Amino acid sequence: MTDFASPTRIFVAAFLAAGICAAPLRAADTALDELYRRLADPDNGEWSRAQSDILRAWSKSGSALMDLLLRRGQEAIEAGDYPAAIDHLTALTDHAPDFAEGWNARATAFFLAGQFGPSVADIGRALALNPHHFQALAGLGMIFQQTGRDAEAIAAYRASLAIHPHQERIRSALDQLEREGSGTEL
Numbered sequence: 001m002t003d004f005a006s007p008t009r010i011f012v013a014a015f016l017a018a019g020i021c022a023a024p025l026r027a028a029d030t031a032l033d034e035l036y037r038r039l040a041d042p043d044n045g046e047w048s049r050a051q052s053d054i055l056r057a058w059s060k061s062g063s064a065l066m067d068l069l070l071r072r073g074q075e076a077i078e079a080g081d082y083p084a085a086i087d088h089l090t091a092l093t094d095h096a097p098d099f100a101e102g103w104n105a106r107a108t109a110f111f112l113a114g115q116f117g118p119s120v121a122d123i124g125r126a127l128a129l130n131p132h133h134f135q136a137l138a139g140l141g142m143i144f145q146q147t148g149r150d151a152e153a154i155a156a157y158r159a160s161l162a163i164h165p166h167q168e169r170i171r172s173a174l175d176q177l178e179r180e181g182s183g184t185e186l
Contacts, residue, residue, distance in 0.1 A: 051166070061096050069095075070101060073106070077109055082109050086113065089109055092106070100125075103123075103125040107119045134167065138167065140152075154178065
């Protein structure tokens with residue numbers, strides 16, 4: 001089992017324990033409030049539009065060059081070239097350290113490369129910048145689940161679903177972990 005650096009573990013645990021969904025938004029993020037509200041509504045049949053608008057907003061750094069680095073990193077991930085993705089996304093996080101999506105994308109590249117410790121550290125940075133990042137929380141849950149840390153995985157999945165309850169894959173993973181934890185068989 002992979003052991004994560006103690007400061008990272010404490011950071012992530014503190015975020016989950018504090019209920020990051022309730023963290024205050026910066027003024028620049030207030031335009032997303034309504035989208036987050038619509039996404040969080042479990043009865044909203046048009047949640048996918050809110051999700052698309054949120055993902056589009058998250059992908060804009062405010063700099064054409066930084067957006068290009070993000071795209072190149074994402075393209076390298078899609079091509080399975082994780083070292084190239086990590087290189088592009090490291091350049092992005094170096095030059096735009098306040099851009100949450102850069103950290104989340106690099107966390108994804110690290111995760112896919114099997115480097116869970118750096119992935120968790122980047123997820124922590126992404127969540128510090130954007131506490132509503134349901135994808136980062138879902139990724140954190142996946143890492144915890146893969147490393148046998150089921151209680152932490154459950155907490156991360158629940159936090160992600162509190163923001164975006166329409167994630168069927170995450171809901172299924174959570175349901176499976178909860179069934180296994182309660183001893184209920186299929």
